[in-house]
Every structure is written in C-alpha cells, then in structure tokens.
Amino acid sequence: MNTNTKLCIGAVCRYKNKTVQFVSPHGTPHGMDEPEVRENRTTDLTPDLENAACKTRVYRRRWGILALFCLHSMSSSFQWIEFSILNDVFTRFYHVQTSDIDWLSMTYMFTYLLLILPVTWILSHRGLRFMALVANILNCLGAWVKALGVRPDLFWVAVFGQTLCGVAQVFILSMPPLIAAVWFGPTEVSTACAIGVFGNQIGTAFGFLVPPLIVPNESNDGHLAWDIRLLLYGIAAFNTVNLILIILLYQDKPPHPPSIAQATAMDNSARESYKDCISGLIHNKDFLLLTFCYGLSAGAYYSLATLLNQTVLYYYPGKEVETGWIGLTIVVTGVVSALLAGFWLDQTHTYKMTILVVNILTFIAMVVYTFTMDLGHIWVIFITAGLLGFFMTSCLPIGFEFAAELTYPHSEGISSGFMNASSQVFGIILILSQGRLMTMFGPLAGNLLLGAVLLLSTIATAFIKEDLKRQKANVVIQEMQEEATKKTEDSLSF
Secondary structure, three states, X not given: OOOOOOOOOOOEXXXXXXXXXXXXXXXXXXXXXXXXXXXXXXXXXXXXOOOHHHOOOOOOHHHHHHHHHHHHHHHHHHHHHOOHHHHHHHXXXXXXXXXXXXXXXXXXXXXXXXXXXXXHHHHHHHHHHHHHHHHHHHHHHHHHHHHHOOOOOOHHHHHHHXXXXXXXXXXXXXXXXXXXXXXXXXOOHHHHHHHHHHHHHHHHHHHHHHHHHXXXXXXXXXXXXXXHHHHHHHHHHHHHHHHHHHHHHOOOOOOOOOOHHHHHHHHXXXXXXXXXXXXXXXXXXXXXXXXXXXXXXXHHHHHHHHOHHHHHHHHOOOOHHHHHHHHHHHHHHHHHHHHHXXXXXXXXXXXXHHHHHHHHHHHHHHHHHHOOOOOOOHHHHHHHHHHHHHHHHHHHHHHHHHHHHHHOOOOHHHHHHHHHHHHHHHHHHHHHHHHHHHXXXXXXXXXXXXXXXXXXXXXXXXXXXXXXXXXXXHHHHHHXXXXXXXXXXXXXXX
C-alpha cells in the first residue's frame, strides 16, 4: 500500500510532512500538553498503515483477565478489614489493646509506603502477570500463616501474616488503571477501571459481612478459637484456588494494543526511563494537587471503615452483626456508584466536574451521617451510611482515571501508585487521629474530623486544571489515521 503520509505511533508522530510532538511544560515530549506542530525536514514520507505498530484490537479475553484481578483484589481487601470489623472479639481473644487490632489494618498502609517505589519500578519493568503472581503468592502465604497460628499467645503470628498480605496489596492497588489501559479500548477504559476498583470494594464488603457471621461474640474461648480458625482457613483455601487460576490463566498483555493512545504509551514507556517518569509526575502540579485531594478522600474512607466497629458499638452495644451489615451497605452502594461513574466518564469525559460534584455530595453525606448516629434507631445508620458510601467510594475510580488523563503518556501503574501512597499516608494519620478523638471525646468528634477533611478535599479539587492529554492523543492521532486512509483511497482511485 502506497500513500503520501506516514503515521508513526509514538510520543512524536509525523503528520502531513510535519512532526507532531507532544511537549510538556518542561520541554520534554513525555509530559504531553497541547499538541504542537513542528516542521520536519523530511519531505518524502512513504508509510504503511498495515504496519503492526498501527494495529489496534480488543480481545474477548480482556474480561477474563479483569475477573481474575477482581478475585485476588477481593481476597486482599477482605483480609485488610477482617480483624478490624471484629475489634472487640480479637481484642479479647489475643488479650491486646483495641489499638493493637487497629494496627493490623494500618499494617497494609505502612507496607505500601515502604514498598511503593520498588514495586512501581517492578511494574514498569516486569508487567502485569509478574505483579499478579507475586501478589497472589504473598497473599496466599500470609493467609495460611494466620490460619496456622490461631492461639491467644500467638498475636505476633497474626501480625506477621498480616504483614505478608500487606506487602501483597502493594502490588495489587496500582493495577486497575493499568489493566484498563493495557486491555480495554478508549470507550471502555473508565468502566474497566471502575470494575477493577469494584473487585477491591466487594472484598471489603465481604470483610464487613462474613467475619461477624462466622465468629460471633461468645464467651467460650474454645468455641471462639474454632470459629476464628474456620474463618481464616476458609480465606486461605480461597487464596490457594485463586493462585492456581492466576498461574494457569493470567496473561501479561494482548498481542496488539487496544487503542491508539495505548500504542503511543507503550512506545513512550519503551523509551522513557523510570527516573524520567517519576520526574515528569512530580513536576505535574495538577497531578500533585489531585493526589493530595485523592489522599484526603481515600484516607477518610479507610479511617471510616477501620473504626466502624468501634463507632457503631459506642451507640449500639452488642450489634456486631448489624455493624457488619452497615459496612456491607457502605461498600455495595459504593460499588454501584463506582460502576455508574465509570460508565459516565466513558461517555462524557467530564473528569473534573464529576469528581468535584461527587466530593461535594460526599461532604454533605458525611455531615448527615455524623449528626444522625445517636437517634437511637440503627436503621437510620443503614440509610445514612449507604448514602455516604455511594458518593465516597466513587471517588476512587474517578481519581485513578483523572490521573491517567493528567499524566499521559506516563505509566498508569506509577501514577496510581503515587495516589495510593497519598491515601495510605492520610489513612494512617486519620485512623490514629480519629481513634484518639473517639477515645477522648466520643465518635462525634472523630466524625467531625472526617467531615473537615472531606471539605478540604472538595475545596482543593476546584483548583485542579483539567488537561485531558490521553483524550487529546486519541483524537489527534485518529485524525492522522483518517487523513492517511483518505489519501490512500484517493491514490487508488486514479
């Protein structure tokens, strides 16, 4: 096939005998602001649009890959919350303080902060399959360690097993936006990312619901140990099956990229060093501001979930099972909103407006939740908590996808790693701060702290500049492809 225009998929593309280069504010082609057209001395460009680099295709197996990720993400988030939702039960069984059980949840956050940089380096060099294998091996090992060490004098074994699971989730949390970008087309990418986050939230939902059903708060320590073993052996068996499925079925990437933007990003990642990527991200002011806002919102969610048991039981003693159902309500309504948000973003690409509106509604829902907890009717908490979860959880996939747009063509896995690190920092700070306020003044003071944090996040979000670089890349390069195709048809008509 002969044409007069050459199309190259990359951060620099030739178009109409010119070079289209996506130039960052710092003069590098990797930050990609508004596309600038620069003259190129080449005058005779002979392309071949059937070149493999120009082919894009989506594969049906992408849904299977996403489903496998959701399964191991579910098991990770289940183990994050399984101790905290039964804080009073495990405090009595292990003869430790309430704060010690809270630390089993915060272990996930500390391991993330310690390991995020080396893990994102591994992600950029080894790919999705390697990340999934390492995550599932560690998750499975941690689950079995906890299951085999159920004794009142072996709290340190529970801490060790939880730490292994915490290391595993460092590999897991950065994967949803990358899986979406690597496997899904431009009209599906936000929905796919939302489904990836949905898997994590479903695991949290089961973590709220299942432990109180299997481990009731009973006085017989012998029966209690049996119930705890049943819970931990069950999740260990689930992780074993999941690991086998990952080994047999999980794939790193499709033979051809699913979109032009992903083909460009793949070419960029092949040329860009890990150091250059990190440098590009930390010089992107809008991304840093989004990371700050995301950290506040997600950190508030982590604190709300970790301390839910203590908060509800303060007003409604003995309602452990109902507390689990309240946690389930928070997550399930959040899952629905996350999926709706992903679909909405794929159709409208209104990232800033969407996340700003969601943050405003999250703050309002937090205020309602805070001032209706002591009405004496636990069904009221189901309603207000569900409303809060609906808005608060949808911030997670929206934040990931907005970051991918602001930082394109840098790796989605590395940008999401930065955002998750921010959420872990604020999560630790808020869990400790809210827990301290609850001890001194009661749950009202702790919830007011979360409300103030969500208000700050909302105000800061308004100052983010919406620069949708990934969408621009798809539009610009698609126009190049259409122009080249038209010239080809014109030449064949003569």
